[in-house]
Every structure is written in structure tokens, then in C-alpha cells.
Amino acid sequence: xxxxxxxxxxxxxxxxxxxxxxxxxxxxxxxxxxxxxxxxxxxxxxxxxxxxxxxxxxxxxxxxxxxxxxxxxxxxxxxxxxxxxxxxxxxxxxxxxxxxxxxxxxxxxxxxxxxxxxxxxxxxxxxxxxxxxxxxxxxxxxxxxxxxxxxxxxxxxxxxxxxxxxxxxxxxxxxxxxxxxxxxxxxxxxxxxxxxxxxxxxxxxxxxxxxxxxxxxxxxxxxxxxxxxxxxxxxxx
Amino acid sequence: xxxxxxxxxxxxxxxxxxxxxxxxxxxxxxxxxxxxxxxxxxxxxxxxxxxxxxxxxxxxxxxxxxxxxxxxxxxxxxxxxxxxxxxxxxxxxxxxxxxxxxxxxxxxxxxxxxxxxxxxxxxxxxxxxxxxxxxxxxxxxxxxxxxxxxxxxxxxxxxxxxxxxxxxxxxxxxxxxxxxxxxxxxxxxxxxxxxxxxxxxxxxxxxxxxxxxxxxxxxxxxxxxxxxxxxxxxxxxxxxxxxxxxxxxxxxxxxxxxxxxxxxxxxxxxxxxxxxxxxxxxxxxxxxxxxxxxxxxxxxxxxxxxxxxxxxxxxxxxxxxxxxxxxxxxxxxxxxxxxxxxxxxxx
Amino acid sequence: xxxxxxxxxxxxxxxxxxxxxxxxxxxxxxxxxxxxxxxxxxxxxxxxxxxxxxxxxxxxxxxxxxxxxxxxxxxxxxxxxxxxxxxxxxxxxxxxxxxxxxxxxxxxxxxxxxxxxxxxxxxxxxxxxxxxxxxxxxxxxxxxxxxxxxxxxxxxxxxxxxxxxxxxxxxxxxxxxxxxxxxxxxxxxxxxxxxxxxxxxxxxxxxxxxxxxxxxxxxxxxxxxxxxxxxxxxxxxxxxxxxxxxxxxxxxxxxxxxxxxxxxxxxxxxxxxxxxxxxxxxxxxxxxxxxxxxxxxxx
Numbered sequence: 056x057x058x059x060x061x062x063x064x065x066x067x068x069x070x071x072x073x074x075x076x077x078x079x080x081x082x083x084x085x086x087x088x089x090x091x092x093x094x095x096x097x098x099x100x101x102x103x104x105x106x107x108x109x110x111x112x113x114x115x116x117x118x119x120x121x122x123x124x125x126x127x128x129x130x131x132x133x134x135x136x137x138x139x140x141x142x143x144x145x146x147x148x149x150x151x152x153x154x155x156x157x158x159x160x161x162x163x164x165x166x167x168x169x170x171x172x173x174x175x176x177x178x179x180x181x182x183x184x185x186x187x188x189x190x191x192x193x194x195x196x197x198x199x200x201x202x203x204x205x206x207x208x209x210x211x212x213x214x215x216x217x218x219x220x221x222x223x224x225x226x227x228x229x230x231x232x233x234x235x236x237x238x239x240x241x242x243x244x245x246x247x248x249x250x251x252x253x254x255x256x257x258x259x260x261x262x263x264x265x266x267x268x269x270x271x272x273x274x275x276x277x278x279x280x281x282x283x284x285x286x287x288x289x290x291x292x
Numbered sequence: 293x294x295x296x297x298x299x300x301x302x303x304x305x306x307x308x309x310x311x312x313x314x315x316x317x318x319x320x321x322x323x324x325x326x327x328x329x330x331x332x333x334x335x336x337x338x339x340x341x342x343x344x345x346x347x348x349x350x351x352x353x354x355x356x357x358x359x360x361x362x363x364x365x366x367x368x369x370x371x372x373x374x375x376x377x378x379x380x381x382x383x384x385x386x387x388x389x390x391x392x393x394x395x396x397x398x399x400x401x402x403x404x405x406x407x408x409x410x411x412x413x414x415x416x417x418x419x420x421x422x423x424x425x426x427x428x429x430x431x432x433x434x435x436x437x438x439x440x441x442x443x444x445x446x447x448x449x450x451x452x453x454x455x456x457x458x459x460x461x462x463x464x465x466x467x468x469x470x471x472x473x474x475x476x477x478x479x480x481x482x483x484x485x486x487x488x489x490x491x492x493x494x495x496x497x498x499x500x501x502x503x504x505x506x507x508x509x510x511x512x513x514x515x516x517x518x519x520x521x522x523x524x525x526x527x528x529x530x531x532x533x534x535x536x537x538x539x540x541x542x543x544x545x546x547x548x549x550x551x552x553x554x555x556x557x558x559x560x561x562x563x564x565x566x567x568x569x570x571x572x573x574x575x576x577x578x579x580x581x582x583x584x585x586x587x588x589x590x591x592x593x594x595x596x597x598x599x600x601x602x603x604x605x606x607x608x609x610x611x612x613x614x615x616x617x618x619x620x621x622x623x624x625x626x627x628x629x630x631x632x633x634x635x636x637x638x639x
Numbered sequence: 640x641x642x643x644x645x646x647x648x649x650x651x652x653x654x655x656x657x658x659x660x661x662x663x664x665x666x667x668x669x670x671x672x673x674x675x676x677x678x679x680x681x682x683x684x685x686x687x688x689x690x691x692x693x694x695x696x697x698x699x700x701x702x703x704x705x706x707x708x709x710x711x712x713x714x715x716x717x718x719x720x721x722x723x724x725x726x727x728x729x730x731x732x733x734x735x736x737x738x739x740x741x742x743x744x745x746x747x748x749x750x751x752x753x754x755x756x757x758x759x760x761x762x763x764x765x766x767x768x769x770x771x772x773x774x775x776x777x778x779x780x781x782x783x784x785x786x787x788x789x790x791x792x793x794x795x796x797x798x799x800x801x802x803x804x805x806x807x808x809x810x811x812x813x814x815x816x817x818x819x820x821x822x823x824x825x826x827x828x829x830x831x832x833x834x835x836x837x838x839x840x841x842x843x844x845x846x847x848x849x850x851x852x853x854x855x856x857x858x859x860x861x862x863x864x865x866x867x868x869x870x871x872x873x874x875x876x877x878x879x880x881x882x883x884x885x886x887x888x889x890x891x892x893x894x895x896x897x898x899x900x901x902x903x904x905x906x907x908x909x910x911x912x913x914x915x916x917x918x919x920x921x922x923x924x925x926x927x928x929x930x931x932x933x934x935x936x937x938x
Contacts, residue, residue: 105825130827142822144815146932155815158808159827206827355741406922409679412741413875416681417868417918421911428908552864556749563742598756605750609726612739612746 058083058242059116059210066103066110073099074110075266081210084240088253088274091263097246098139100263101212105129105136116210131159135203139214143195145188149179152187152198156205165205172201176231193224200232204239213245217252225249229256254278309571317477321470329469334541335581336476337363337534340483342561342573344530347487349559350567351496352523353503354403358415359558361422362528364550366392366535368426368433371441371545379443379456381540385479388536389529396528400521419555423547438546441539455543476537480574483530488570490526499523500568531558553601560604563611566620575619580604646779651898657786659893660793664848665863665870666877666885667800668841673879674804675813675837678733678740682747684867686722687845688860689755690715694850695766695858696759704769708850712843719842720835722747727838728831732820755860768854789851796847797886804882813837817880865910869896872914875921878931887929892917 057080064077073096081087091097103110106126114122116132129136135156144152150169157165173180176197182190187198196216203211213232217225229252236243247253254260254274262270262277270277321329345359366388374384399418403411426433433439444451460471490496498519501509510516539545557580565576588600615622665687672680680686694711698704726743733740774783804810815823816833824830849862856862873892877884895913906912921928 107821125829126824127827127829130825136825138822138825142819142825144818144822146818147811147814151811151814154811155823155826155828158812158815202826349738353738355738357745402919402923406926408737409741410922410926412681413679413871414918414922417871417911417915420865420868421909421915424909424911425906428906553749556745559742559745560749595760596757598753598761600753601749602753602757605746605748605753608746608749609743612743613726613729616739 056118057081058085059244060114061104062113062115064100064103064110064112064114064122066099066108066112068099068108073266074103076112077263077266077268079244079261079268079271081242081244083209084236084242085259086236086243086245086257088250088257088260089244089246089263090250090253090260090277093248095263096266097263098214099266101136101214101244101246104212105134130206130208133209134212135206135208135210136212137199137203137214137216139218141192141195141199143187143190143199145186147187148184149173149187149190149198150183152202153179153205156202159206168205168207172205175235176201192220193228196220196224196228197231200228200235204235204241208241210242210244213243213247215246215248217247217249225252229253232256251278314481317474317481321466321473326467326469329473330541331581331585333469333473333476334538334585335577336473336480337538337541338558338561338581339534339574339577340480340537341531341534342558342565342577343483343487343570344527344534345558346562346565346567346569346573347490347499347530348523348527350562350569350572351491351503352499352520352527354520354524355408355412356415356527357412357552357555357559358399358417358419358422359527359531360550360552360554360556361419362392362395362531363535363538363554363558364422364426364545364547365395366532367539367545367550368439368535369532370536371439371539372432374441374456374540375439375443384540385533385536388532392532392535393525393529395532396525397521399528400524403524404517404520415555416552419552422550426547426550433547436547438544441543441545457543472541476541479533479537483533484570484574487530491570495519557604560608562618563608563616564618566618566623567616569618569620572618572620579619648898649778649780651901652894653780653782653786655894655897656890657789657893658897659873659890660786660789661848661852661889662866662869662873662892663793663886663889664796664844664851665866666873666889667796667882668844668848669870669874670880670882670885671800671837671841671844673874674817675834676727676733677817678727678737678744679871679879680838680841681741681744681867682722682751683841683845684863684870685748685751685755686715686719686842687849687866688863689751690718690842690846691766691849691853691858691862692755692759692764693718694846695764695853698766704767704850708769708847711846711850715842715846716839719845720839722751722842723835723838724831728834752860759860761860763857763859764853766850766853766858769850785851785854792847792851793886796844797882800882809833809836868911869893869914872918874928875918876928878928880932881928881930884928884930 059081061080062078064074065072066074077100089097089100099108102108104114106124106129110122112122113120116134121129121132144155147155153169153172154165157168173183178194179198179201182194187195190198216228220228232243233256235241245253245257254277257274260272260274260277261268320332324332341359341363345356348354348356369391370384370388373387374381377383406414427435441456442453443456445454447454458468458472460466460468464471498509498514501512501514502516502519506516561576561580562573563576564579565574566572583600588597592599611618617624665684668687669680669683672678672683690711693714694707697707697710702710726747727740730736730739730743768785770784770788772783772785774781776782804814812823812828812833815828816830820830852862852866869892870889873888874885875888876891877886877888892914895917896910899913900907
């Protein structure tokens with residue numbers, strides 16, 4: 056049984072239906088990417104899964120039906136969502152942002168984890184007591200990811216981490232996430248425009264078009280497929 | 293139907309509501325008794341002031357919780373001018389409008405920098421301060437005692453300042469209260485017609501453009517600052533006309549009529565009738581006036597009179613949540629649905 | 640100045656500080672709501688007034704004033720939370736639709752005011768001062784215990800709020816919700832509950848403020864009409880999101896309101912004039928106030 060099983064997901068905004076019956080799975084510790092052009096419904100998928108927009112269908116996490124749960128209940132179940140645009144709490148300090156990530160935890164390992172993340176990401180450590188809004192886009196992305204990991208999740212939903220970031224910075228972000236995932240064994244479902252980079256990082260991929268999965272396969276297969284290459288990977292980079 | 297017949301038909305349809313309203317206004321005072329004619333006359337200043345507030349807040353997006361103060365300014369200005377000018381009502385109304393226009397511009401200038409809820413804050417403060425300002429300058433305004441509108445009139449051989457009364461001209465064959473209603477109604481029609489033309493014009497569209505996205509409007513060549521300040525002025529002038537008429541109806545003014553609650557009731561009239569519509573404020577004013585004159589004054593015992601503001605406050609909240617377009621919004625949704633149904637192809 | 644007497648001046652200052660403490664208390668409630676929801680609650684004064692009537696009612700039933708005050712704070716908490724849940728929350732995010740939220744709080748202003756009149760009538764009710772009516776004279780200035788008590792409670796209040804906001808988990812949650820409600824929810828913070836608590840706390844602070852305001856002003860439905868504007872001036876001066884600012888702003892507004900008209904004849908019959916001038920000057924010159932953060936004023 057997969058860690059995450061999404062079946063026949065329908066969701067939209069008001070009268071506009073964006074997702075027209077989407078199904079996917081993510082296994083324990085697996086990295087999966089959702090690709091697709093703008094407007095295909097990638098971000099909508101994650102928002103529907105997190106309960107930010109109403110949706111019908113089914114989403115089973117560890118066998119338990121989760122669709123329709125209130126947004127703040129997901130973290131307790133083990134799912135952490137890094138929103139598009141990073142969602143940094145700009146008025147709070149870096150340390151406070153991390154502490155917020157651990158809000159649902161009641162153990163005393165929180166301080167230890169904060170210290171650990173400040174070591175793993177030295178730039179966060181340097182700016183520990185500064186307002187998070189003062190950091191660069193790349194630093195804020197690291198912070199958002201670290202904040203998600205603070206809840207010790209089993210699945211992280213990562214929404215367009217490359218958005219607004221320079222290519223070099225994006226590469227660094229992906230490298231770091233790769234390290235984190237290997238170290239913690241957390242499953243990751245990542246939605247990404249930059250297909251090339253994402254497929255180098257993930258194990259499997261889905262291609263979304265007009266609210267439906269049209270292609271799925273291992274990352275290697277997808278990278279090798281010429282038609283996909285031309286349609287979604289563009290040239291170069 | 294060919295094109296010219298279609299556009300003629302459309303023009304008649306557009307004029308139809310106006311014709312109905314004018315007909316209604318002509319018939320009304322002939323059917324009602326004096327008490328009711330006077331009551332309905334009292335709703336007209338409200339409608340004009342609400343029209344002004346709607347122009348500013350509904351169409352132009354500048355929140356004002358202080359139109360009660362402008363209404364009061366118009367009332368006092370009107371009263372003072374009529375007193376000074378030997379009972380010249382017309383001059384009183386016109387000059388009150390001018391005074392309030394200037395006041396509106398004066399408020400509108402700093403309002404360029406103070407926006408949204410901060411403007412609401414400032415206008416709230418002005419409205420709360422207004423009765424005290426009246427009492428401060430009691431040499432001119434008569435303080436808490438208020439001011440009567442008087443003119444020297446012959447009395448037992450000498451002339452004495454007595455409270456003025458409306459008199460219908462001989463040729464009309466009307467009673468004083470009926471004549472007064474027609475004057476008020478004509479003035480109101482003029483104001484509404486003027487605003488309708490303004491709103492339909494390019495300037496009117498720029499008002500809405502500013503409300504929806506000020507930066508985009510500026511980029512598109514709208515003289516944002518000038519439009520906003522002039523809108524404030526016009527909005528205040530309309531409130532001033534309403535206030536002056538209010539004063540001329542009661543032939544007296546006192547600060548207790550212009551507390552913060554007056555501002556709130558104008559806001560309620562705008563929201564109930566339908567913000568950003570021309571006829572909305574009239575509907576809202578009639579609704580509020582009817583509620584106040586019938587429910588509060590006639591039906592409720594003294595103890596329960598506060599039930600009216602309670603219900604209006606609740607109505608304000610419910611409308612904002614459920615039907616922010618007010619009564620006109622509900623009507624246009626209804627007619628849009630009907631048009632949609634009629635336009636469906638058969639089968 | 641002709642006839643300037645130090646003792647007289649000191650007396651006015653003391654009165655101003657005592658009143659200023661009340662504006663600060665109401666202002667603290669406004670700041671709490673602004674910090675947790677980003678909106679200015681125009682009905683804060685009326686909620687405070689209503690909660691003060693609850694205090695009075697509990698006292699009428701037999702509770703000593705201090706216990707009635709605590710009871711009123713608890714009941715007020717529920718009242719404030721309920722008003723948020725029923726009237727404000729359904730309107731959605733205030734940042735997307737500020738006009739609607741302003742109108743809703745104005746509707747609450749009117750509704751709560753008239754509800755109080757319906758329940759308790761329009762006459763004045765008596766509420767004794769928590770710290771009694773005694774005082775003493777120092778250097779020709781009459782000082783009463785009630786004023787000292789008011790200032791002491793204010794100091795305690797702001798210290799407590801400061802600790803809660805900066806040193807507790809729930810304070811962190813409130814600040815997080817104010818900064819980014821969506822991200823906070825994704826991190827597991829129950830946003831609605833937090834906001835409800837914020838409104839409840841603000842109402843309790845209002846009950847506290849009213850308990851101190853009522854003895855000298857008379858408890859009736861107009862209790863907070865002027866106080867609201869004075870408190871809004873206090874937080875405008877202090878900064879909409881600053882607790883310390885509400886205190887400093889409140890005391891300055893209190894001093895300005897009670898001292899200036901005694902020496903300046905212009906507009907001396909308009910109690911709100913100094914406060915209005917403060918509001919106007921601050922919003923035009925330095926909108927974030929003395930202690931507020933600059934981001935606060937992006938409407």
C-alpha cells in the first residue's frame with residue numbers, strides 16, 4: 056500500500072473546474088514530481104490535497120481518508136506543505152518561523168531541531184534572530200523547507216520551489232532537498248515548472264495536462280522520452 | 293425588428309423607470325394626507341445625501357463615515373444663509389452646496405494620502421466631533437439650543453422675527469406641504485439625473501477605475517488625484533444640499549440631529565439600496581425613512597425604540613455578507629437570470 | 640502665561656494620565672485584534688461598553704466589584720469571540736475586502752450599542768470605582784487611589800500581554816496568523832481558534848477598561864463613543880501593531896486632551912480636537928506611528 060493514494064480528484068475555483076479526475080500515488084520515502092505547463096493545474100492539485108480549496112474524490116494517507124480535512128489538521132497527520140511563493144512569515148524572525156513549523160509538536164526536541172537546521176543551512180543560522188522578510192528568495196525557500204521539516208513529516212508537498220529564483224540558486228535548493236530527503240527518508244511530492252531539474256532529483260514523475268494525468272513513468276524514462284522532452288522540457292538547461 | 297426600431301425601443305425602456313418615478317412623485321402628495329406628505333418629504337434630503345455618499349464610497353471607493361457632519365454643515369450653512377438673506381430658500385440651498393463642496397475638497401486633499409480604513413478612522417473622528425464643533429461656535433450657531441430659520445414678518449403693527457413657513461404660490465392651487473414636496477422632489481430628480489449622467493460618462497468610468505485599481509488607472513492616464521478630490525467635493529455638495537433641505541423642512545437646526553449615528557444611517561441607506569448604483573441610495577433612503585417613521589415612531593413603545601438601530605446594524609452585516617449589492621444587486625441578479633433564461637436556445 | 644500655577648498644571652496632568660490609561664486599555668484591545676487579524680475593529684468601544692454592563696449586572700446580583708469585573712471579562716471574552724465568529728469571519732480575509740469588513744464592524748458598532756440600550760435602558764447606572772473614592776494630597780495636588788490603581792493595572796496588563804505575545808506558544812501563533820494566515824494554517828496552527836481567542840481577549844480588555852471608565856463617566860450606552868476615537872488616536876500615535884505604543888500613545892492623548900484645552904482657548908469646547916489633530920498629523924507625516932512597524936500601513 057502506498058503512503059499516499061489520490062484517486063479521481065476533482066477541484067476548481069468557483070464555477071471553473073480545474074482538476075478533472077486526477078490520480079497518483081507516492082510511496083514511503085519516494086520523491087515524485089508533477090510536471091506540466093502553466094495552468095495545467097499543478098498548484099491546484101496540492102491546494103486541493105491540503106484542503107485549501109474544496110475538492111471531491113479520495114486522498115488516502117497511510118490508508119486513512121484525508122480529503123476535506125481542515126487545513127491545519129494535515130500537519131498532525133504527517134503532511135507538511137510548502138506553499139507556492141514560500142509563504143514566509145515575514146514579520147517573524149527566522150527562528151520563530153522554524154518554531155511555528157513545530158507548532159503541533161509536544162516533545163522537547165524542538166529547540167534541538169532548530170539548532171540542527173541552523174547548522175545544516177548556515178545562512179539561516181546567521182540570520183537566526185532577524186526578520187525573515189529581509190532574506191533573499193533563495194534563503195526564504197530554504198527557510199520554508201526547513202520550517203516544513205520541523206514538524207518531522209512523513210510527506211512533504213513542495214510547490215514550485217524554483218519560482219522567482221535564479222537557476223544557480225534553484226539548483227542549490229534541489230541539492231539540499233535531495234540531501235534532506237536521503238537523510239530523513241521523507242517522501243516528497245514536488246510540483247515544478249523546471250522539468251529538467253526536477254526529473255534529475257525525483258524517482259518518478261507525472262505529467263499533468265488540463266487537469267488530468269496524461270503520462271506517468273520513472274524519471275529516467277521521462278527524461279529519455281523525446282516527445283516529452285520537446286513538449287515539456289524545452290531546449291537546454 | 294430592424295435596428296432603428298430596436299434602439300428606439302431600448303431608449304423607451306431606459307426612460308421607462310424615470311417616467312414611472314416622475315409619475316409616482318406627481319401623484320403621491322395628491323393622494324396622501326398632510327402628515328404623510330411631510331414624512332415622505334423628509335426622506336428626500338436623506339436620499340440626496342445618500343446619493344452623495346454613494347458617489348464617493350460606492351463608485352469611487354473612498355470610505356467616509358463622516359457624511360453626517362457634511363449634512364450638518366449643509367443644514368447650518370443653509371439656515372444661516374436663509375436667515376441672513378431674508379428668507380431666500382434657493383440661495384440658501386445653493387450656497388450650502390458651495391460651502392460643502394469646498395469642505396469636501398478640503399477633506400479630499402489629505403484623503404489622497406490617508407486611504408482605506410485610515411480614512412474611515414479620520415471621517416469617524418470628524419463625525420464624532422461635529423456636534424461639539426457646533427457648540428463651540430455658539431455665537432454663530434446657537435450652540436446646543438439650536439437655530440431657528442426666521443425672517444422679519446409683520447406682527448401687530450411691527451415686524452418680528454418669526455419662524456418661516458412654506459407657502460404655495462397662488463397659481464398652483466396646492467397646499468403648502470404639497471408644494472414643498474414638489475420642490476424637494478424636483479431638486480432630488482435634478483441631482484439624481486446629474487449623477488446618472490456623471491456616472492455614465494467617461495469621468496464616471498474613471499471613478500470606478502480608481503476604485504478598482506488606482507495604480508492601473510493612473511497608468512491608463514486618469515488624473516487620479518484631481519478626480520478623487522473633486523469627487524469628494526461633489527459628494528459633500530450633495531450631502532450639503534440634503535442638509536439644507538433638511539433644515540428648510542424643519543425650519544430649525546440643532547446639533548443633536550447630527551451625531552455619529554446620522555453618518556451611520558447614510559451608510560446604511562447606501563448599502564441597503566445598493567452601492568454603485570444611481571437609484572440605490574433612493575431605495576435605501578426610502579427603506580430607512582419608512583422604517584424610522586413607521587416602525588420606530590408609530591409601532592414601537594419607548595422602551596423598544598433602540599430595536600430599530602439594532603435591526604439596521606444587523607441588516608448592514610447580513611447584507612455585506614450575503615448581498616453586498618443591496619436591493620439593486622438582488623434585482624439585477626434576478627433580471628440577469630431572467631435574461632439568461634430567455635436567451636437560451638430552444639431544445 | 641498669566642496665572643500659570645504648577646499645582647494646577649500638575650493636577651491636570653494627573654487627570655490626563657488617569658484618563659489616558661483608559662484610552663490605552665481600550666487601545667490595547669484594538670492592537671490585539673489588529674495584530675491577530677489585521678483589521679481595525681470599530682466596534683471595540685461598544686463591545687467594551689457592553690462587557691462593562693455585564694460587570695455591572697454581576698455586581699447587581701451580589702458579586703463584589705473585583706469579582707464582577709473578572710466575571711465580566713470572562714463573559715465578555717465569549718461575547719467578543721461570538722461576534723467575530725458570526726459577523727466577521729464569514730466576510731473572509733480583510734486584506735482582500737477591507738471595505739466590507741469596515742462596514743461590518745460599523746454594523747456591529749450600531750448593533751451592540753442598541754442592544755445595550757434595549758437590555759439596560761438609556762439611563763445612567765452606577766458602578767463604584769475598584770479602588771475606592773479616597774485619595775491624598777501631595778504638594779497641593781490631589782491624588783486618588785483610583786488613578787494610581789488604573790495606572791498600575793495598565794502596567795500589569797501591558798506587561799502580561801507582552802509576555803504572552805513574545806514568550807508563549809499561543810502568542811507566537813497569534814503573531815504568525817497576523818503575518819500569514821495561510822502559511823500558518825499549513826504549519827498546523829488552528830487559525831480560526833487563534834483569531835477567536837484574539838477577539839475574546841480584546842473584549843476582556845474592553846471590560847477591564849470600562850470598569851475603570853464607568854465610575855467617573857457614568858455607565859450608559861454612550862460611555863465609549865468618545866473614548867473609541869481617543870483610543871484610535873492613541874494607537875495611531877503609538878503604532879497600530881504596538882502594545883507599548885498603545886500605552887505611550889494613550890497617555891500622551893490623555894495628557895493632550897485634558898491639559899491643552901485648559902491653556903489654549905481655541906476649540907476648547909471640542910474634547911476630541913487635540914486627539915483629532917494627533918491622528919491627522921501622524922497619518923500624514925509618519926503613518927506607522929511611534930512604535931509601529933512600517934509594513935502595517937500597506938492597506
